[in-house]
Amino acid sequence: MKPAPLTCHSPTTLDEAVRLLHDLGPEAKVIAGGQSLVPVLNMRLATPAHLVDITGLPGLDEIRVSAEAVEVGALVTHRRLEQDDAAHAALPLLRQALVNVAHPAIRNRGTTVGSLAHADPNGEMPMILALTGGSVTAASVRGERTITASELFVGPMETVLEPDEILVSARFGRFAEGTRTAFTELTRRSGDYALAGAALALQVSDGQLRTARMGFVSVTELPDALDLTELVAGRPASTSADIAEAVVERVTEHIAPESDIHATADYRRHLTGVLARRLLTELTADIPARGAA
């Protein structure tokens, strides 16, 4: 349970960091908070010869809120983003999801952007990036490039990032006016990986549902978002109980849960349907039959 021998590099500028990664080659891994990477190293599931620690790089610890997005630097911890009031006001889904990420002691060190690079479909934040139509920015000796969530994730814990690229920021898109969001997940133990989780972004105006997008935790191969707009568009919010049947059917078709020691695939599929129904009920319960939402 100790990592294999390695050399820890602590660059002080981004240029130095990307140069190190380029020169060291695929034997080097980027480390920020390390809350996903270090367990992997401790169990020797990976044995990189070099770590490039980016926690000393300047300018990567900012949270910027604009009209379209919440932009999060690579060194912003889950905890800081969770507690940022401006980010919460702009995109409540961030805090709704972040409080479910492991325990506070993990969130104090782990970074949100790092969890995107880790790309675990059992993680909350990769799904949130997909659900918000977000993107990330990666830096290397070749310069910077922007990658959308739909391009970034290509497999469980697999991204299109090159070994010498560093994710420097992520951009979570803000929802259109009148959009309500909620996140829910079921875990065996507080702070553990979810058996199943889901988030819903539901746009409502004049008592009518307009658009709906749902994302999932632990039951899909890739962090992605399912557009449910055609099932809800134009329907009165008061009929959400009728719509729920169709939503649950579409959701259970979409997901692809796997069986493991914690739960069977069928059980996870059932749970996800239950969560989808709960989210829809929660987000429509207080909408009057007619009138402004």
Place this chain on the structure above:
Amino acid sequence: MTTDNAPGTYDLEAGRERTQPVALTVNGVEHRLDIPGRRLLSDALRHDLGLTGTHVGCEHGVCGACTVLLDGQPVRSCLIFAATVQGREITTVEGIGDDPEHPSPVQQAFIDSHALQCGFCTPGFITTIEAFLAENPDPSREEAREAISGNLCRCTGYQNIVTAVCRAAELKRAAGRATAGCAGCPGSGTAAGEEQP
């Protein structure tokens, strides 16, 4: 050579693993160490600094026994490389209370409430609760339960630890009143609203 023996991390002539200089500030004291890059903070504290109050349980971030404070916030020392926290303020359980004659309020509350049996998990609880009470000085039992949900204890069944969190909050408030006085607190040595010096 296996993949465990990464090229460059061994000094073959000296016949030992290569080391790197690391400066750590622990409980207010700066230490200069020469340690391998793979040294976890938990192991640096225990092996290199002899601060064996920090316990190592699962070594993958689940049990919470190795919890220390990094700039006042609880973190898992088994999930941090020592070389990556240079210049940060690290507080271990020894930094919270290291004198059996004068335990810290949280330590005293554990004694009062019978909140430990074997004691292996206790240092992780003490550090976690110390930081929690700094944020929330008057928690409900439910909040106390949530605060310790990331720490495993296999002896107590947690009920007495929850009690200890609330007891520690009482002791801390009482200590605050006794020493400094606290504007606005009933029973404080200073009248409500009066300016503190």
